Amino acid sequence: MPDNKVLVLAICGATCSGKTSTANELNKLLPNSKVFNQDDYFFDVNDSRHVWIPELNHINFDVVGSLDMDRMTNDIKEHTASQLSRIHVPEDISACDQVVCLPNKKYENLYKIKASGCHIVIVEGFCILNYKPLADLCDLKYYLTLNYEECFKRRMKRVYEPPDCPGYFEKCAWPEHLKQASEVKQTVQNVKYFNEDTVNIVDKILSDIVDII
Structure with a gap:
């Protein structure tokens, strides 16, 4: 268990891969948790820091430079620091033995996490592990x-604002994802990968939290 009793999870990956749904489900299950969504940190569409794709006449929203990553990292650091004085870990959590009465492994894990008093920070987004200052804050990736x-x-079922222009997925969203995924594999350690065939992702993450606390 981290000494500060705050655990930071990174949920990163491809567009439409289930990052937000996974983060929101964890947040719903874990009352002592907070979600930071990377989508809340995009620069305004008129911001000069955006990368413009001339052949598409469109902003490339799928690069790290389209987001205020410094602000996001600072917000997470400030939130984490604010929790340190609030965390109360019971002196005796042997009551976790009571989990035998709970219906399945998920609820056993939820009980243990709650009993630990650990505050869970959930960070989700398509390139959070491609920004080293933020990746370094994360205990589970x-x-x-x-x-x-x-x-x-x-992606074709999703509606964005501004909306995707024709060819955006093929020329921006997918190629940028491949670059980012390759970079993470080469530069970030201890990342656990899931794909479209993985089942019970939330249960797997809950088990990992219990292992670390």
Whole structure:
């Protein structure tokens, strides 16, 4: 268990891979938790720091430079620091033996996490592990991948603001994902990967939290 009794999870990966759904489900299950969504940190569309794609006449929103990553990292650091004086870990959590009465492993893990008093910070986004200052804050790291066909199918069902222009997925979203995934594999250690065939992702993450606390 980290000394500060705050655990930071990174949920990173491809567009439409289930990052937000996974983060929100964990947040719902864990009352003592907070989610930071990377989408809340995009620069305004008129910001000069955006990368413009001339052939598409469109902003490339799928690069690290499209986001205020310094602000996001600082917000997470400030939130983590604010929790340190609030965390109360029971002196005796042997009551966890009571989990035998709970219906399955998920609820056993939830009980143990709650009993630990640990505050869980959940950070989700497509490139959070590609920004070293933020990746270094994370105790558990997850990367959700998809094959091209499944990713394209899911992306076509989503509506963005501003909306994707024709060719955006093929020329920006997918190539940038491949670059980012390759970079994470080469530079970030201790990342656990899930794909479209992985089942019970939330249960696996809960088990990992219990292991570390």
